[in-house]
Amino acid sequence: MIWNRRDFLKTMIASSSLAIGGFQLGQKIDVVIIGAGLSGLYSAMLLEAQGYKVLIVEGNDRIGGRVFTLDHLEGRPEAGGTEIGDNYQRIIKIANQLGVELEEPAPMSANARDTLLHINGKNILMKDWASDAANGLEDKLKKIFPMLLEADFLQKNMPFQSFEDWAKPEFAHLDISYLQFLKSKGLSDEAIRLIDANANINGVEVTSTLHALRSAAMRTMSGSKKTMRVKGGSSRLVEAMSKTIKGDILLGRGVVSINNTKKGVSLTFANGSKVKARFAICTLPFSVLRNINIESETATGLPHVIQAEAIDNLPYIAVSQYYLLPTKPFWKEDGLPPAMWTDTILSRIFAGYNAQGEVNRFTCWANGKEAIRLDKLGEAEAIHLILKELKRIRPSTENSIEVVHTHSWQKNPYSQGAYHQYAPNQITKYIPYLNKPAGNIHFAGEHTNFRFTGMEGAVESAERVVDEIKARTK
Numbered sequence: 001m002i003w004n005r006r007d008f009l010k011t012m013i014a015s016s017s018l019a020i021g022g023f024q025l026g027q028k029i030d031v032v033i034i035g036a037g038l039s040g041l042y043s044a045m046l047l048e049a050q051g052y053k054v055l056i057v058e059g060n061d062r063i064g065g066r067v068f069t070l071d072h073l074e075g076r077p078e079a080g081g082t083e084i085g086d087n088y089q090r091i092i093k094i095a096n097q098l099g100v101e102l103e104e105p106a107p108m109s110a111n112a113r114d115t116l117l118h119i120n121g122k123n124i125l126m127k128d129w130a131s132d133a134a135n136g137l138e139d140k141l142k143k144i145f146p147m148l149l150e151a152d153f154l155q156k157n158m159p160f161q162s163f164e165d166w167a168k169p170e171f172a173h174l175d176i177s178y179l180q181f182l183k184s185k186g187l188s189d190e191a192i193r194l195i196d197a198n199a200n201i202n203g204v205e206v207t208s209t210l211h212a213l214r215s216a217a218m219r220t221m222s223g224s225k226k227t228m229r230v231k232g233g234s235s236r237l238v239e240a241m242s243k244t245i246k247g248d249i250l251l252g253r254g255v256v257s258i259n260n261t262k263k264g265v266s267l268t269f270a271n272g273s274k275v276k277a278r279f280a281i282c283t284l285p286f287s288v289l290r291n292i293n294i295e296s297e298t299a300t301g302l303p304h305v306i307q308a309e310a311i312d313n314l315p316y317i318a319v320s321q322y323y324l325l326p327t328k329p330f331w332k333e334d335g336l337p338p339a340m341w342t343d344t345i346l347s348r349i350f351a352g353y354n355a356q357g358e359v360n361r362f363t364c365w366a367n368g369k370e371a372i373r374l375d376k377l378g379e380a381e382a383i384h385l386i387l388k389e390l391k392r393i394r395p396s397t398e399n400s401i402e403v404v405h406t407h408s409w410q411k412n413p414y415s416q417g418a419y420h421q422y423a424p425n426q427i428t429k430y431i432p433y434l435n436k437p438a439g440n441i442h443f444a445g446e447h448t449n450f451r452f453t454g455m456e457g458a459v460e461s462a463e464r465v466v467d468e469i470k471a472r473t474k
């Protein structure tokens, strides 16, 4: 389903009646924070520590935004932010301060690392990949597994000295289509096709090369040696953060308009109610912000013209997840590895393990074009297609697996995508303006951060935005 402005406002109206919290209209607020995701919650914590009075308004009827543990499902799978690098200094500090435990995932057995490949219509074991007839890669790449092709390519073609280099003017010539870059390095169409199938992007043709290099540099050059997870699920972290906040957090309050006034800001909700504050911190992904009116009584209160263009055009990656539970251990029946990597609409099927190291669940994870295609089918039809494809590829799954939950980040009106992804020519143009305050509105969120991405990027952006407000209120 494609969300248009009318759908968005309808949802806002429906959810605005869920509002909870003890907030009284007319209370004096220094900073109203739009969004109770990581960046909004951390902004509130930092501001309150400095004596500011804050109010958080949140569209969803839960906190956390793109941190979302599906607590009602077997194994509590994560729909959003999960992996915490050991170089996420801020997240680790917050977790330690709040007594939230981080843990390393249990070491994977060789069996768990194994994945069934389904490529060019054929099931292939990883050990047979290099010599299999369905492996259409050029000789020098034949030994590289499809899921590692991109990492191998970017490592060999990495021009940066540091993971922070991606936005430097000397690399502006690489703000070109990733497809063009892959071709210019002589990769075959088959190698490009498999890279495209694996990459966490909407497609190589619509992605900036600098964006792909930045993601690879984050993984390999930012000093991360291992990853951790929040014990009991990532939502435990945002819950602990929210408990420290003294100001109200109003849930189910979708903002539809932000007005820059001479004295501050005024927010309007779908039901017509308003709140006023001296400043606003807007943490909304641009995919959502582009549907919200920003108005101003002052000459400097609207986003810069290029910033407004970025708000309208910054793409967000589509991610759809289908959570599956086995009713029988079909992998024991066919003797193949439980997890799968395919070049079909199924994309990747990750296996989840219980404490005893046994497979007890699966997630079918589709990015970009495949995610959009599944969304367009509608839930029932998409589930039917997934089970049909599974049965075709792997007959032992017939009557042995069921879809118990689906989640589409682009269908949620308060995210409208999973994470931002720069298109060609956007980085050079947008970076200087992306997080500039517009009058009394300041911007935070992972998309406004130029060092770390992901969860660490979100809280790093909170530090910057709080410094901006402190500088204006000295």
Ligand SMILES: Cc1cc2nc3c(=O)[nH]c(=O)nc-3n(C[C@H](O)[C@H](O)[C@H](O)COP(=O)(O)OP(=O)(O)OC[C@H]3O[C@@H](n4cnc5c(N)ncnc54)[C@H](O)[C@@H]3O)c2cc1C
Residues within 6 Å of the ligand: 034, 035, 036, 037, 038, 039, 040, 057, 058, 059, 060, 063, 064, 065, 066, 067, 079, 080, 081, 082, 083, 084, 253, 254, 255, 256, 283, 284, 285, 288, 292, 319, 409, 413, 414, 415, 417, 418, 419, 444, 445, 446, 447, 453, 454, 455, 456, 457, 458
């Ligand atoms: C599938 C997926 C996997 C990920 N995996 C990882 C990972 O392993 N490691 C990692 O570091 N990061 C990961 N991330 C990224 C990480 O989760 C995000 O970068 C981070 O949570 C973003 O925080 P934020 O505060 O910037 O945005 P958000 O969490 O999106 O916060 C914005 C908030 O604004 C609210 N909102 C939106 N519209 C309105 C409105 N009109 N009115 C009021 N409120 C509104 C939203 O509901 C939301 O709560 C992943 C993300 C996804 C989607």
